Amino acid sequence: MTIPAPAPKFAVLRSWKTAPYLVGAGLAMMGDNIEHVITYLVLWNTFHSPILVGFQLVSHWLPYLLLSVYAGALAQRFDCRRIIQGAQILFMFVSLCWGILFLTGTLQLWQACVLLVLHGLAGCLWGPAEQMMLYDFAGREQLPSAVRINATFRSLGVLFGPVVGSVLLLTLGTTWGIFANIVFYLPLTLFLARTKFTGHSREGVYQTGRVSLWQSFRVLGTVRKDHVIMGMLILAALASVSIGAVLQTAMPVFGNELTPAGADGELVYGALLFALGIGGVVGGFFLEASGWIPPTVRTAVISSITFGAFAMLFAFTGSLVVALIALVLTGFSQITATSTGQAIVQLEAPAAERGRVLGAYSMFGPGMQTFSGVTIGALGTLVGIPITVVIGGAVLVAGALLTALYIRGSARRAEV
Structure with a gap:
């Protein structure tokens, strides 16, 4: 690309x-x-x-x-x-x-x-x-x-x-x-x-014909042939299913476990949520201000790996300080992975299909968070919430590595 x-x-x-x-x-x-x-x-x-x-x-x-x-x-x-x-x-x-x-x-x-x-x-x-x-x-x-x-x-x-x-x-x-x-x-x-922009002003490409739910999903057959777009969809789905909204939902559990004796549990809980949120905000501004991290497939894969790894570190540690640092880095990695994947999908999508391809990204990304509740409910009951987060992080790390191999292998086959 x-x-x-x-x-x-x-x-x-x-x-x-x-x-x-x-x-x-x-x-x-x-x-x-x-x-x-x-x-x-x-x-x-x-x-x-x-x-x-x-x-x-x-x-x-x-x-x-x-x-x-x-x-x-x-x-x-x-x-x-x-x-x-x-x-x-x-x-x-x-x-x-x-x-x-x-x-x-x-x-x-x-x-x-x-x-x-x-x-x-x-x-x-x-x-x-x-x-x-x-x-x-x-x-x-x-x-x-x-x-x-x-x-x-x-x-x-x-x-x-x-x-x-x-x-x-x-x-x-x-x-x-x-x-x-x-x-x-x-x-x-x-x-x-008030704005003159319509979402189509630059290219003037509109989808013609009747829009039906079934016809809309035909775009999945199109993106399946593009290894880069498909790779970004897979990464988004992996992040949503493995970790998704689990950290926010399960934060009260970690707040109880990480609260030092005599400390205010609600204050610790708020600090953990804030650390995760501020990591995303600082990460976004850092990416823009530094220009050090380009929006490439490599960036999307590496940031997905670090997203899973730092989530695992947070779940493993018993130290509040380490947990706060791990959450900041988790938020940083998450916004890097998400914004990079979104940009790549936009850049790679054909003009005539951009809307539906972006819809597919939303389906694989935010949509798959529907199953994060199943993840935390089922696994959390069996092995506990911290181990559930560790498993989710490990799945994301392994899945991101396999996705990188899939993208590279598909690119090589396309060159032959």
């Missing part, structure tokens, strides 16, 4: 056509996480249902698994601005419904399940169109930079969303806090009403 020449550092943030889009996406991701903080607390206090907790995870990621490719086909055919605005409006509608149900005290289990599914559908619809817009804004030359900065801003949203959500809970309460959350989706929605 041909890697574009390095663009000026932080060029996409110095552009008034791109910077508001990236900031708006980060704020929207913060709103997404604020909603989780508030609604998950209310749902537990209202229903005390472990099954509902599992459904929260499944409803968030299952739409990515089943519908991402179709969402990519929609992004390939229609104006991506309107698709993203539709997703943001759906997010706002869900927050509004939560607020009304909280205010009136009429929340029922079936209503909660419907809103959780709608929230997951909004995220699924947003993903491929968001990436199409990045290509349109930045062009091929600045695309790796745009993908890195976008991933970093989304990591900022994930990192500070729980903090802001907690502040809203303390100051406004659950009802008015969820109403206030609607504001975080507005900047991106309003900016897209």
Whole structure:
């Protein structure tokens, strides 16, 4: 594959056509996480249902698994601005419904399940169109930079969303806090009403004909023939199934085990979550500022290996200091692997298939996190949570090495 020449550092943030889009996406991701903080607390206090907790995870990621490719086909055919605005409006509608149900005290289990599914559908619809817009804004030359900065801003949203959500809970309460959350989706929605970019402006390539769910999945036959794209999809799937959301979900367990005698367990738990989040944020800005790590297949493979290795170190250690350092490096490796894989898929995808290929990446990446709940539930019961993380890290390391051999072997066969 041909890697574009390095663009000026932080060029996409110095552009008034791109910077508001990236900031708006980060704020929207913060709103997404604020909603989780508030609604998950209310749902537990209202229903005390472990099954509902599992459904929260499944409803968030299952739409990515089943519908991402179709969402990519929609992004390939229609104006991506309107698709993203539709997703943001759906997010706002869900927050509004939560607020009304909280205010009136009429929340029922079936209503909660419907809103959780709608929230997951909004995220699924947003993903491929968001990436199409990045290509349109930045062009091929600045695309790796745009993908890195976008991933970093989304990591900022994930990192500070729980903090802001907690502040809203303390100051406004659950009802008015969820109403206030609607504001975080507005900047991106309003900016897209003004920008001229559509996700197709540079190449003007739209998918023609009827978009059906079955036709959308035909792209998997296309990407199967491209060893680089297929390798990135495999790496994304491995990371999601083996580790995925397991670290965040299981962090209370590690917080209890790593809390020194006499220390505040909640403070340790918060520090562990913050270390993982700040690793992704610092990693994204470092990648952009240094320019030392190019967006290559080698980078994607090595960062996937270190992602698994540092997760294993975190699970093995009994030292809080080592655990915090390992989590920072885990977050750094994760954002490197994710942003590199995303950029490579964008650069390699044919223009006429880019939307559906990006949808396939969302299916193999975020979508496969649906199974991380099965991973932690089944293995965690059998061997314990720490050993489960160790096994997941080992699977990712071994899988990344095998993927590297697959890509290299396929490239050699193509040359013959």
